[in-house]
Structure formats: C-alpha cells, structure tokens
Amino acid sequence: MSSFKKVQTTAGIICALPSILGFFIFVLGPAVASAYFSFTRYTVIEPPEFIGFENYKALISEDLFKISFYNTIYLTSLGVLSTIFTSLALALLLNQKLRGISIYRTVFFVPSITPLVANAVIWTLFLNGKYGLINYVLSWFGINGPAWLADPRWAKPALIIMGIWGVGQSIVIYLAGLQGIPLELYEAAEVDGAGIIARFRYITWPLLSPTTFFILITSTIAHFQMFVQPYVMTQGGPADATMTYVYLLYNKAFGWFKMGEACAMAWMLFILVITLTMLQFYFSKKWVHYELF
Amino acid sequence: MFKRNLLLFLAYSIASILAFFFLLPLWWMVSTSLKTSDQIFVFPPSWYPNPVKFSNYREALNKINFYKHFSNTLYVTVMTLVGVFFSAPLAAYSFSRLRWKGRDFWFFVILSTMMLPPQVTMIPLYMIFSKIGWIDSFKPLYIRFYFGPPYFIFLLRQYFMTIPSSFDDAAYIDGCSPYRIYWSIMLPLVKPALITVAIFVFLNTWNDFINPLLYLHSPNLYTLAIALNTFKGQYEVDWSYLMAISTLMTIPVLAIFFLLQRYFIRGIVLSGIKG
Numbered sequence: 001m002s003s004f005k006k007v008q009t010t011a012g013i014i015c016a017l018p019s020i021l022g023f024f025i026f027v028l029g030p031a032v033a034s035a036y037f038s039f040t041r042y043t044v045i046e047p048p049e050f051i052g053f054e055n056y057k058a059l060i061s062e063d064l065f066k067i068s069f070y071n072t073i074y075l076t077s078l079g080v081l082s083t084i085f086t087s088l089a090l091a092l093l094l095n096q097k098l099r100g101i102s103i104y105r106t107v108f109f110v111p112s113i114t115p116l117v118a119n120a121v122i123w124t125l126f127l128n129g130k131y132g133l134i135n136y137v138l139s140w141f142g143i144n145g146p147a148w149l150a151d152p153r154w155a156k157p158a159l160i161i162m163g164i165w166g167v168g169q170s171i172v173i174y175l176a177g178l179q180g181i182p183l184e185l186y187e188a189a190e191v192d193g194a195g196i197i198a199r200f201r202y203i204t205w206p207l208l209s210p211t212t213f214f215i216l217i218t219s220t221i222a223h224f225q226m227f228v229q230p231y232v233m234t235q236g237g238p239a240d241a242t243m244t245y246v247y248l249l250y251n252k253a254f255g256w257f258k259m260g261e262a263c264a265m266a267w268m269l270f271i272l273v274i275t276l277t278m279l280q281f282y283f284s285k286k287w288v289h290y291e292l293f
Numbered sequence: 294m295f296k297r298n299l300l301l302f303l304a305y306s307i308a309s310i311l312a313f314f315f316l317l318p319l320w321w322m323v324s325t326s327l328k329t330s331d332q333i334f335v336f337p338p339s340w341y342p343n344p345v346k347f348s349n350y351r352e353a354l355n356k357i358n359f360y361k362h363f364s365n366t367l368y369v370t371v372m373t374l375v376g377v378f379f380s381a382p383l384a385a386y387s388f389s390r391l392r393w394k395g396r397d398f399w400f401f402v403i404l405s406t407m408m409l410p411p412q413v414t415m416i417p418l419y420m421i422f423s424k425i426g427w428i429d430s431f432k433p434l435y436i437r438f439y440f441g442p443p444y445f446i447f448l449l450r451q452y453f454m455t456i457p458s459s460f461d462d463a464a465y466i467d468g469c470s471p472y473r474i475y476w477s478i479m480l481p482l483v484k485p486a487l488i489t490v491a492i493f494v495f496l497n498t499w500n501d502f503i504n505p506l507l508y509l510h511s512p513n514l515y516t517l518a519i520a521l522n523t524f525k526g527q528y529e530v531d532w533s534y535l536m537a538i539s540t541l542m543t544i545p546v547l548a549i550f551f552l553l554q555r556y557f558i559r560g561i562v563l564s565g566i567k568g
Contacts (some may be wrong), residue, residue: 004465005392011471012393019384019403019441026437027406030414030421037416090311096304106554107312111319112548113557116500117518118539121525122322125532131334133321139337166320169561176562225410228502232522245413254507255415266412273410 038263048260055264065265067240068248074156075244076223079163084212086251087167091174092204105175112168120232123162124149134161149234152241159229159242170215177211178204209288219278221273245269322543326350326536333532346533350541351395359541361513362520369434369505369516370498376438377445377494382483384441385449386475388462400450407443419507433508434501438494445490448560452486453479489560494555497545517542 038055040048059065090108094101109121126132127148135145148158181204191200205212227246230236236243236251245265253262325333326349327342330477353359357566387393388400422433457477464474480487505516515523521538550557 005441007471008391009393012387012396013542015383015387015391015475016396016399016441018380018439019443019446020399022380022437022442023399023403023406026418026440027409027414030417031409033417033420034413034415042410050317093304093308093311096301098301098304098308104308104312110547110550111315113496114319115518115539115546117502117521118322118542119318121521121535121539122318124525125325125333125536126318126321131336131338133317133338136336136338165315172558172561195309219409225412231502232525249412250503253419259416263413263416266410266415269410270413274408275507277408 034266036264037260038267040260042259042263043257044259045257049180051260055261056268056269059264059268060262064240064243064248068243068245071156071241071243072224072226072245075159075226076220078157078160079223080219082160082164083167083170084215086164087170087215088208088212089172090167090171091178092200094171094175095178105172108171109168112166116228116230119162119166120229123158123165124233127158127162149242152239155234155238155241159226159233162229163223170219173215174208174211177208181207206289208285209284213280213284213288217277220276220280224269224273306444319543321541322536325517326533326540328533330531330533333369348534350537353537356534357524357538358513359538360521362515362517365431366499366512366516366518370495371432372435373433373498374440374491376435376440377442377490378487380439380441381445381490382449382480382487383475384428384446385453386479388446389450389453390456390458390474390479391471403441403443404447407447415507424509428508429510429514431514434498434504445493448493449483449486449489452483456482485556485559488553492549492556493560495549496546499542 014167036203039050039052041051041054042048046237094104094108098104127134129135129147129150132145132148134148138145139231146154148154148271153224185203185207186199189203194202225246226244230242230244230247231250234242236247246269248271249262295420324341327345327347328339328349329342329344332339332342383423384403390398418433419428422428427433460478460482461474463479469477500518501516502518502522505519509519512520512523517538521535521542524538525535
C-alpha cells in the first residue's frame with residue numbers, strides 16, 4: 001500500500017470514527033435492545049421476562065391501540081393530502097411574478113418555524129368554541145362553528161386545519177421546483193394553444209412530480225409521529241379522539257411502565273413506515289418523472 | 294393584456310386573503326398577550342387590545358422563571374451546536390473527500406438510520422441514561438450530537454461534494470496532511486453550509502419537546518417549551534400570560550429568520566431537492 005493511500009485510510013477512519021461509534025451506541029445497540037424488550041414483559045421494577053409475541057398479540061386486540069391507529073391514519077391521510085394541495089396551490093400563486101413575493105413568502109413560511117408548543121397554545125385559544133376567532137370568522141358566513149377540540153367529531157379536523165397553517169416549508173420546496181421548470185416549455189405549449197389547465201396537467205404536474213414525491217414521503221413520516229399537538233392541546237381527548245399512535249406509545253412507556261408493549265409499538269411503527277415508503281417508491285415509478293432533471 | 298391584468302389582480306387578491314389568514318394566529322397571540330383578562334373571553338372577540346396592558350409581560354415573567362428557562366434552552370442549544378460542529382463536518386469530509394475502504398458502506402449505514410423512527414431507540418436510551426445517572430440533567434439532550442447526527446452529515450456532505458477535487462490535490466502536492474486540508478481549506482469553504490446547519494440546530498432545540506419532557510424533571514431545569522406547557526397546565530391560568538410567554542419564545546426564532554433568511558431558504562431547498 002502506498003503511503004498516500006495509508007494516510008488517506010487512517011485519516012478517513014479517524015474522521016468518521018465518532019459517527020461510526022454513534023451508530024453503535026445510539027442506534028444499533030438500543031435498537032437491538034428494544035427489539036428484545038418487545039418480546040418481554042418489562043415493568044422496569046422487575047427484569048424483563050421473555051413472553052414471545054404476546055405483546056404484539058395483546059396490542060392488536062386492544063381497543064385503545066385500534067383507536068390510536070385509526071386516529072393516526074385519519075390524521076396522516078387527510079393531513080398529507082391537505083399539505084400537498086395547499087402548498088402546491090400557494091406555490092403556484094407565488095410563482096406568478098407577483099411584486100412583493102418575498103413578503104408573501106415570508107408570511108406563509110413563518111408559521112412553520114415558530115415553536116410548536118407556542119403554536120399549540122395559540123391554537124387552543126383560536127379554536128375555542130365560544131370565544132375563538134375561527135368560529136367568529138365562520139359566523140360572518142352564517143355558520144355556527146363546532147366546539148372543535150372539545151368535540152370528538154371535530155378535534156381531528158381541527159388538528160388538520162392547524163397543520164395547514166404550518167405548510168411553509170413545503171411551499172418553499174415547491175417554489176424551488178417550479179423555478180426549475182424551463183419557461184420554453186410553457187411558451188411552446190401556449191403557441192400550440194394549450195390553456196392554463198392543460199399546461200398544469202401536462203407540464204407543471206409531471207415535472208413537479210419528484211418534488212411532490214419528496215413531500216409525500218417526508219410529510220407522511222412526520223404525520224405518523226404526531227405527538228406535541230395532542231399532548232399540549234387535548235391530552236388525547238375528547239373521548240380518545242386525538243390519541244395518536246406515538247402518544248399512546250409514550251403513555252405505555254412512561255405513564256403505565258409497559259416498556260415491552262411500548263417497544264413492540266415502536267417496531268410496528270417502523271415496519272409500517274418502511275412498508276409505506278417502499279409502496280410509495282414502487283408506485284412512484286408510474287407517476288414520477290425524473291427525465292428532465 | 295386585459296386578461297393578464299385580471300389574472301394578476303386575482304392572484305394578488307387571493308394571496309392577500311390567504312396571507313391575512315396565515316398572519317391571524319400570530320396577530321392573535323400578540324394582541325391577546327396585551328389584553329386585560331376581561332377582554333379575552335368576550336363575543337364577538339375584540340381584534341386589538343384596548344386598553345393595551347403591557348404589564349402582562351412583567352407579570353408573566355414573574356409567574357414563571359423565564360430567564361432561567363431561557364438560559365436552559367440556550368445552554369442546550371450551544372452544547373448541541375458544539376457537538377454538531379465537532380462531529381458532523383468531520384464525518385462529511387471523510388465520507389466525501391478521503392478515499393478509504395468501506396467508506397461508502399459506512400456512509401450508507403449511517404444514512405439509512407434516518408429511516409428508523411426515534412421511538413424505536415427511545416426506551417433503551419432512557420434506560421441507559423437512567424443507569425448512568427443522567428436523568429434530570431441536560432446531557433441526554435445533547436450527547437448524541439457529539440457522535441455524528443446523520444441528517445447533518447448528509448447535508449454537509451452535499452456541500453463538500455461541490456468543491457472541485459483540484460483543491461485537495463494541490464494541497465497534497467504541497468505536502469499538506471488530510472487534517473490540515475480539512476481545517477484550513479475545507480472548513481472555510483463550507484462556512485455557508487455551517488450557518489445553515491446552525492440554524493437547523495437552533496430551530497430543533499428550540500422546538501424539541503419530547504426529549505426535555507423525558508429527561509428534565511426538576512422545574513429549574515425546564516426548557517422554554519416544557520415550562521410553557523407546564524404553565525398552561527396549571528389551574529386557572531391567565532391566557533394573556535400564556536400568550537406573552539409564547540410571544541417571547543417566538544421572538545428569537547423570528548429574529549434569526551429575518552437576519553439569516555437566505556440560509557434558511559437555501560437549507561430547506563437543498564434538503565428537499567437532493568433528498
């Protein structure tokens with residue numbers, strides 16, 4: 001081995017060493033431990049006792065688990081759809097060479113970086129059924145608004161509306177995607193007599209598909225992990241309407257000390273997220289176009 | 294021409310109406326923070342505080358030990374930042390510019406751990422920190438960042454890749470060691486990326502809820518996020534105080550955003566496009 005190669009190898013390993021150690025200490029070790037715990041009854045006070053698939057079986061037949069799963073799927077599917085729709089619509093609007101675009105962009109972006117706990121506090125008052133501003137604005141249109149967070153039927157939609165308010169980062173990503181589409185394509189389409197809808201359908205949407213795909217995946221993963229909003233705003237209520245998957249996991253582990261069940265939930269979440277991501281990758285071949293990028 | 298103007302007018306109107314609704318919650322936060330308590334629960338709601346009660350801020354600061362929680366949050370942020378700056382660029386440099394066997398394998402391994410939900414490792418990590426007596430201290434909140442946080446390694450590697458290889462080659466011919474090249478050539482070149490990383494670290498720490506919730510138990514160790522939530526949970530708490538604290542907690546984020554807007558947007562776009 002030449003001395004140059006030796007120097008490179010030594011330096012390469014030394015520089016990467018903290019990260020490789022980090023992988024073993026903070027990821028692989030704990031992941032193996034949590035996989036083992038998921039097959040045990042573990043209450044912290046007593047050492048873990050191996051029980052095979054009991055935790056998984058118990059979870060699948062547990063009502064609260066089913067409710068939290070349903071809530072999370074509900075929040076994720078509608079939340080992701082509304083994120084993509086709103087952020088794409090706003091990005092298209094901001095891409096219209098408006099004067100003062102940077103001011104608009106700032107306005108739409110800022111709510112996505114303000115602290116989540118502060119946002120949750122604001123929206124708790126904002127969504128108040130009696131004195132909240134949302135219901136006041138609705139009353140202008142003759143609509144008698146619901147009690148939102150206090151109503152089991154409206155608590156989840158309330159969280160989704162609050163989520164729409166925080167789509168700023170997706171708007172910025174979409175704007176960057178839009179700016180990467182060559183203008184000549186639109187000009188050529190216009191010459192050929194394509195209207196606004198046709199131009200969107202055959203140019204913008206297909207060329208933006210990698211961006212949409214990215215937002216779809218990251219937004220799905222983020223929604224699956226929703227925890228702060230229900231914890232701060234509703235404590236999972238009313239009537240478990242906002243008990244999310246991760247909130248239940250947290251309760252199992254640190255409220256009820258069922259560490260084994262909590263670890264089983266974490267691994268089921270991992271399998272679910274991986275499966276969804278792979279499915280999205282698989283179907284993306286049908287609608288995501290990378291050619292021009 | 295007429296059609297184009299009409300479209301522009303429509304675009305402006307829609308954008309302005311939407312902007313109004315996006316600003317409303319923030320306006321509501323600030324205006325409620327300045328209201329007297331009998332102005333908060335009225336219908337129809339009053340759009341602005343009248344009279345303006347600035348003393349809410351002083352009273353709210355007396356209710357919770359704001360400076361303590363602020364400095365706790367700042368301490369965790371700085372300690373996290375030191376860790377990220379120590380480990381992430383170093384790893385990114387190794388994974389992009391040094392040639393060694395197994396390099397791509399390890400990069401792939403570290404990158405793929407981003408797919409693992411944090412809940413998977415949460416409970417065993419809690420046990421470990423509890424065994425070594427780190428519960429109710431700041432250490433569990435930042436120690437992980439001294440061992441190569443994958444997301445930041447990925448982000449910085451993207452930047453390192455854009456530097457032409459002639460830079461290192463020239464330095465090697467002059468007899469530079471890889472460490473010297475890292476310190477004197479590479480780090481200064483990726484400074485804009487380091488600023489972007491610093492912004493993300495700041496935002497993440499300021500926003501982090503579940504980790505301080507797990508590890509900080511004594512009220513005098515609470516970060517702002519936990520302190521605000523605890524304050525909210527107290528019996529019969531005054532909403533104007535809650536909004537005052539929320540406003541104070543939001544101001545640093547807005548300040549950093551307006552000062553460093555360029556880096557913000559670039560960081561988000563970069564993580565998005567190459568993601």
